[in-house]
Amino acid sequence: xxxxxxxxxxxxxxxxxxxxxxxxxxxxxxxxxGMALIEMSHxxxxxxxxxxxxxxxxxxxxxxxxxxQVLFLQAGATLQFSMIPMNLLHPGEKGAYVNxxxxxxxxxxxxxxxxxxxxxxxxxxxxYTRMPADRELALQDNTRYLHITTNExxxxxxxxxxxxxxMPLIGDMxxxxxxxxxxxxxxDLVYGGAQKNLGPAGLAVVFIRKAVLENSNRNIGKYLRYxxxxxxxxxxxTPPVFPIYLFGEVLKWMKKQGGLSAMQRNAEQKSSxxxxxxxxxxGYYTCPVEPACRSHMNVVFRLPNAELEQQFLTQSHxxxxxxxxxxxxxxxxxxxxxNAMPLAGVTALTEFMAEFQANNR
Amino acid sequence: xxxxxxxxxxxxxxxxxxxxxxxxxxxxxxxxxGMALIEMSHxxxxxxxxxxxxxxxxxxxxxxxxxxQVLFLQAGATLQFSMIPMNLLHPGEKGAYVNxxxxxxxxxxxxxxxxxxxxxxxxxxxxYTRMPADRELALQDNTRYLHITTNExxxxxxxxxxxxxxMPLIGDMxxxxxxxxxxxxxxDLVYGGAQKNLGPAGLAVVFIRKAVLENSNRNIGKYLRYxxxxxxxxxxxTPPVFPIYLFGEVLKWMKKQGGLSAMQRNAEQKSSxxxxxxxxxxGYYTCPVEPACRSHMNVVFRLPNAELEQQFLTQSHxxxxxxxxxxxxxxxxxxxxxNAMPLAGVTALTEFMAEFQANNR
Numbered sequence: 001x002x003x004x005x006x007x008x009x010x011x012x013x014x015x016x017x018x019x020x021x022x023x024x025x026x027x028x029x030x031x032x033x034g035m036a037l038i039e040m041s042h043x044x045x046x047x048x049x050x051x052x053x054x055x056x057x058x059x060x061x062x063x064x065x066x067x068x069q070v071l072f073l074q075a076g077a078t079l080q081f082s083m084i085p086m087n088l089l090h091p092g093e094k095g096a097y098v099n100x101x102x103x104x105x106x107x108x109x110x111x112x113x114x115x116x117x118x119x120x121x122x123x124x125x126x127x128y129t130r131m132p133a134d135r136e137l138a139l140q141d142n143t144r145y146l147h148i149t150t151n152e153x154x155x156x157x158x159x160x161x162x163x164x165x166x167m168p169l170i171g172d173m174x175x176x177x178x179x180x181x182x183x184x185x186x187x188d189l190v191y192g193g194a195q196k197n198l199g200p201a202g203l204a205v206v207f208i209r210k211a212v213l214e215n216s217n218r219n220i221g222k223y224l225r226y227x228x229x230x231x232x233x234x235x236x237x238t239p240p241v242f243p244i245y246l247f248g249e250v251l252k253w254m255k256k257q258g259g260l261s262a263m264q265r266n267a268e269q270k271s272s273x274x275x276x277x278x279x280x281x282x283g284y285y286t287c288p289v290e291p292a293c294r295s296h297m298n299v300v301f302r303l304p305n306a307e308l309e310q311q312f313l314t315q316s317h318x319x320x321x322x323x324x325x326x327x328x329x330x331x332x333x334x335x336x337x338x339n340a341m342p343l344a345g346v347t348a349l350t351e352f353m354a355e356f357q358a359n360n361r
Numbered sequence: 362x363x364x365x366x367x368x369x370x371x372x373x374x375x376x377x378x379x380x381x382x383x384x385x386x387x388x389x390x391x392x393x394x395g396m397a398l399i400e401m402s403h404x405x406x407x408x409x410x411x412x413x414x415x416x417x418x419x420x421x422x423x424x425x426x427x428x429x430q431v432l433f434l435q436a437g438a439t440l441q442f443s444m445i446p447m448n449l450l451h452p453g454e455k456g457a458y459v460n461x462x463x464x465x466x467x468x469x470x471x472x473x474x475x476x477x478x479x480x481x482x483x484x485x486x487x488x489y490t491r492m493p494a495d496r497e498l499a500l501q502d503n504t505r506y507l508h509i510t511t512n513e514x515x516x517x518x519x520x521x522x523x524x525x526x527x528m529p530l531i532g533d534m535x536x537x538x539x540x541x542x543x544x545x546x547x548x549d550l551v552y553g554g555a556q557k558n559l560g561p562a563g564l565a566v567v568f569i570r571k572a573v574l575e576n577s578n579r580n581i582g583k584y585l586r587y588x589x590x591x592x593x594x595x596x597x598x599t600p601p602v603f604p605i606y607l608f609g610e611v612l613k614w615m616k617k618q619g620g621l622s623a624m625q626r627n628a629e630q631k632s633s634x635x636x637x638x639x640x641x642x643x644g645y646y647t648c649p650v651e652p653a654c655r656s657h658m659n660v661v662f663r664l665p666n667a668e669l670e671q672q673f674l675t676q677s678h679x680x681x682x683x684x685x686x687x688x689x690x691x692x693x694x695x696x697x698x699x700n701a702m703p704l705a706g707v708t709a710l711t712e713f714m715a716e717f718q719a720n721n722r
Contacts, residue, residue: 009405040373042562076599240435241563242562
């Protein structure tokens, strides 16, 4: 087998190698069933066990209270941009959004097509280098929810503290799920694609407050309704069988590592190492994000010029560290260090950064 | 390894064992990349190659003309029930639907929430045992499309011939995709979940006429827009990486078997064997569907009474033939014999049927 790369992709991204190896063993003949899990009926006993275990474990390790239900959906966080206003906004109600970068802009644009929405704070005025304080939020009457992107994958900026406002929060946590505790009492809904911190692509994980379901809109197609998915325990239609299985295996791995507090500690440690490497470079590496709002998941940085950035990417790739290129819309470099990125990957990267700087003054 | 079962599930369902074995080998270290495909960025070179190969191969082996584009979506055929009227119906235009059973009813119910729709023929009047002739269709003025479910998975009834009408057809082919040629000139859109004839759960495959995209509705969220998915070659947001990969591998397997004509021949042979076993049982096994409309994919049959049906299911299961139970809404037995079901599975089942009848007069 080829030596394993350190994969800093922003998503889909590195998964725990132990989980991959275990899934490989079981791939053709799942638990001696005489067939693979990926070809099993979603209503059969094997997959029912997989799905209920994944569901119970998600509630447990996310520390979600029983007022919430977890849903396994498809079509990514992107479909949620439409489903949220479709389900939650009734006539006369508005959705407030924080514009903190590319992903919140996606949520706002789609939201506006399916409800009345407005921008409560615009990060464009600050070049998306920070998040708002609560007092900066311009909230209007009849606001049903405040939507936040808790961590912006592209800009590398995050809410260090979740807002505390009058109305419920809705959080897109695609890129920092399971990296810190969620103050559930403030939220009506938390969602995200699994393909960053939680598992493979093809699964969106939604936690919804059960009380919300009682009053959600019914005049939309069935796949678009949270209440339908909730009533059928995410089995109204065929769920993404294999992604749910692998998600469950990743959750088990996280639990074994020590659960949420361990994931949070690891995220703090790994991101601190990288930001320290940037700070100690005497301005060779720079991070545009204000220190208090720097992401623990997506560490963005620039080199002195574009030519050096290109060399940095080429040489780090050759050294076994891949996908360090910043998003095409912003350029520069970005190290995504999700839960499954081992400390060794970050150590290798900081060492490489120091070496590259020494060789390319 | 446990002996492989014959899996007659209606979906997700049996996949070619050669494909599973090959995917297993590559599972942890894909083509020597030092990482698994399931953890790779969808924008990286490996997955880009997988996706474009799958896309080209889909056009080739479905024999789709260049007026069409194939899209890889999520959320199953079920989300298509909403997306079709959302994208295609403009004010004043109506969608006509054939009600041929459970799945078309799903399409009609969701369609009515996102456009003006009507039922052009109602199979309820015939206990869903046949499909309409063209002259039985009550089509109204200003009908944008006629929606048909080409094969009803639960009722085991299919259109032996596709309707020939004035307006374009839209076909839900979830359960008979790649089992017979599609008269493309009559269609504007063909869709289906992959998890029956094409691959694993978590992927919906849509073929759309490119001209339709020029005039499709834009006032809906981006995930819901066909034109957005088409413009981004199904990479507007993170696609279901692993299901697309396995779908591509199944397509390669089909091509090696002889492509569409081989799949059609196999389907005719396997279904003929089962219907012959039913016909030759002197009324012990019965199929409620009119002979001309019997599905080549989902063979439904009854035994003399519910007690015998239960014994049949228990004993066939013990003999290594699983998931022969009919859908819970209709009862009885059902053998789903999709493209990846080997002839040996059908031979084993017909032998078992004869033996069971002899032992349980």
